[in-house]
Amino acid sequence: MSFDFTDRPDAHRLELMRKAYPDVDTQSVLTFLNFRACFRAVAADYQRVLDRFGLSESRFLILMFLYHNQPQALGITTLATKLGATKATTSKLVGGMVKSGLVEKVSTAADKRATLIQMTYAGAELLDRFLPVNYQAVNHLFRHLTHDEQVQLNHLLDKLLPDAQ
Template identity: 30%
Template sequence: MDSTGSRDRDFIDKVRGEWAQSYPEVDTAPIEIIGRITRISSQALHQLERALAPSGVSRAEFEVLCALARSDRPLRASEVTAVTMVSGAATTKHADRLVKLGLVERQRFERDGRVVLLQVTDAGRELVDRELPQRVERDSRLLDGLDQDERAELARLLRRITRNSDDADRS
């Protein structure tokens, strides 16, 4: 099951061992990778939630702010939804709260007054300017011990898995 020594075993190795006991007929090899991706993601998002708590902004709201901050123009709610991968209703809810907090503003689209655009405010940009570098630093610490070549190879492999996931999502 595990090609590493027992000293290098992690939580996922433990889970696979438990599944092997309960369901020996099921090949749980994909858990070696997907389980670790899921665990790392969950832990990284939990760290982000904790770090954002003092600002009063949730992780999902921060993702909306980031989508707006990195855009070179105001975005429609549907565009924010597309890049944050949350539902349209959730985007509206997050935008409403961010507007109340003064971090996002709504604007009417000049060519069609029925279309509402979202734009990050100066206060919202200050929050992103403060929190984003810290997030990147936390993410960087997760990669400690990997040299640049290993990081590049890992990114290449994960990109392939991401494409598979995106393709499955479209099917």
């Protein structure tokens, strides 16, 4: 019997597992498996949208952080904190974005050794082209849910977050 990603166990198969593992909560496992399958499908669809513009989720987020902080530039430490990543990872991401012409490093007036990151015209132009497609993709993703169902889904997803009480 094969148990791969396309062969998710059903309630019957999970009930059989309960004989060996009494802590199996059939509904929790089914919900988890469905959640994971949904996440993978959504992530793959969204990655295809990002790929069309040569973006990763992290690159997109950095552009959005810079966009919302205009006209001020941001430091690597601030970007790393906002991204939830290390300074080393963020520096590498920003380095690639500098090479791509999406952002540039600028010196601060107070300390010429310190550098800040700001979006370039090319970065702003890419964001202007991407955002409408981004919002269309998100709208398409949730097209089968009513507004009230989306509110309910948000409420339920919030309950899964680690900080939820």
